Amino acid sequence: MSDRGTGQTHTSGESLLFLTDDQLRRGIEAMFFAYRGFTADPDRILQQYAYGRAHHRAIHFIKRSPGNTVNNLLDILGVTKQSLNRVLRALIADGLVESRVGKQDRRERHLYLTETGQELEKELSEAQRGRMRAAYRDAGPEAVAGFRQVLEQIMDPEMRRHFQTFKEGS
Amino acid sequence: MSDRGTGQTHTSGESLLFLTDDQLRRGIEAMFFAYRGFTADPDRILQQYAYGRAHHRAIHFIKRSPGNTVNNLLDILGVTKQSLNRVLRALIADGLVESRVGKQDRRERHLYLTETGQELEKELSEAQRGRMRAAYRDAGPEAVAGFRQVLEQIMDPEMRRHFQTFKEGS
DNA sequence: CAGTTTATGTCAGCCTTGTTGACTTTCCAA
DNA sequence: TTGGAAAGTCAACAAGGCTGACATAAACTG
Numbered sequence: 161m162s163d164r165g166t167g168q169t170h171t172s173g174e175s176l177l178f179l180t181d182d183q184l185r186r187g188i189e190a191m192f193f194a195y196r197g198f199t200a201d202p203d204r205i206l207q208q209y210a211y212g213r214a215h216h217r218a219i220h221f222i223k224r225s226p227g228n229t230v231n232n233l234l235d236i237l238g239v240t241k242q243s244l245n246r247v248l249r250a251l252i253a254d255g256l257v258e259s260r261v262g263k264q265d266r267r268e269r270h271l272y273l274t275e276t277g278q279e280l281e282k283e284l285s286e287a288q289r290g291r292m293r294a295a296y297r298d299a300g301p302e303a304v305a306g307f308r309q310v311l312e313q314i315m316d317p318e319m320r321r322h323f324q325t326f327k328e329g330s
Numbered sequence: 331m332s333d334r335g336t337g338q339t340h341t342s343g344e345s346l347l348f349l350t351d352d353q354l355r356r357g358i359e360a361m362f363f364a365y366r367g368f369t370a371d372p373d374r375i376l377q378q379y380a381y382g383r384a385h386h387r388a389i390h391f392i393k394r395s396p397g398n399t400v401n402n403l404l405d406i407l408g409v410t411k412q413s414l415n416r417v418l419r420a421l422i423a424d425g426l427v428e429s430r431v432g433k434q435d436r437r438e439r440h441l442y443l444t445e446t447g448q449e450l451e452k453e454l455s456e457a458q459r460g461r462m463r464a465a466y467r468d469a470g471p472e473a474v475a476g477f478r479q480v481l482e483q484i485m486d487p488e489m490r491r492h493f494q495t496f497k498e499g500s
Numbered sequence: 501c502a503g504t505t506t507a508t509g510t511c512a513g514c515c516t517t518g519t520t521g522a523c524t525t526t527c528c529a530a
Numbered sequence: 531t532t533g534g535a536a537a538g539t540c541a542a543c544a545a546g547g548c549t550g551a552c553a554t555a556a557a558c559t560g
């Protein structure tokens with residue numbers, strides 16, 4: 161099983177063994193298991209506040225670019241406005257997010273974290289960064305560069321747009 | 331924001347700029363966007379069969395180690411037996427998975443893909459591998475090694491056990 | 501052999517988070 | 531002034547998590 165021709169061949173004398181189906185399968189499983197770990201710590205925290213991952217995602221991207229419109233957030237998160245709205249309504253009602261009417265275009269709502277929202281964001285992101293920091297440290301800077309490179313290639317091109325690519329130098 | 335002390339320091343003269351909160355944030359977002367791409371192709375296929383990601387995961391791990399018991403699968407997938415059972419029931423009813431009573435221990439059920447199950451598995455994994463292969467090829471073997479290293483560090487230790495580590499050499 | 505533990509399955513009910521469809525309000529712009 | 535975009539809301543539904551309770555069969559243990 162899984163030793164179909166693809167990837168077993170060689171081109172231009174370079175070994176392409178890292179492209180075998182079995183290597184790809186390992187990569188796939190690594191993504192699966194790692195993503196579980198990646199979300200585990202924030203999930204535990206969110207439970208205490210009766211929130212879910214959807215709330216975390218909204219909080220994260222509002223923190224990243226405060227004043228973002230709902231439409232923009234919808235595009236980034238890739239969910240329907242009804243789905244996002246339910247989450248935002250809860251966060252606004254609980255005083256974690258503030259929705260301000262746009263000044264140029266008063267149809268738009270610009271989203272900001274309140275003080276309380278900042279606090280939860282910090283708690284969540286510190287937990288998540290803690291794990292990432294440990295992983296980065298153990299793997300080293302070169303591995304991290306490869307990690308980021310591969311992840312960026314896995315993304316849909318439209319998502320790569322939202323992902324502010326790390327430009328090195330300086 | 332996000333320029334707290336951690337990671338900005340230097341130890342033993344080595345630059346630890348890759349551990350800044352901002353770099354970590356980028357890694358976190360990369361995981362988020364990449365995971366979306368990672369599941370996008372199989373998701374599209376599954377929709378045609380009225381299955382979901384949960385079915386894909388079960389199919390994947392039954393394919394990976396045929397004859398696995400339900401308990402083992404539960405451990406790998408990290409869901410409740412009720413949740414897995416719902417999925418397995420559908421797959422068995424649809425003739426994609428076969429459940430055989432254990433020979434040593436007749437309480438156990440050993441799971442196998444049927445011919446039809448193999449076919450769907452192939453369709454799903456070829457789609458998913460296609461994206462991974464392209465990403466791997468574009469990033470190159472060294473980036474892939476780093477990618478795998480970091481992912482393995484992100485996992486929970488218990489999950490690392492299930493993840494058959496790639497041992498290089500020959 | 502009796503009692504306990506283990507593996508599995510199943511029913512019922514709940515929650516989160518995604519979906520679609522329909523409809524309203526606001527308001528910009530042609 | 532009218533069309534359409536942006537945003538919000540209501541309703542209904544589905545997938546796939548969860549807990550709790552319970553049933554069965556098999557294996558294990560004293």
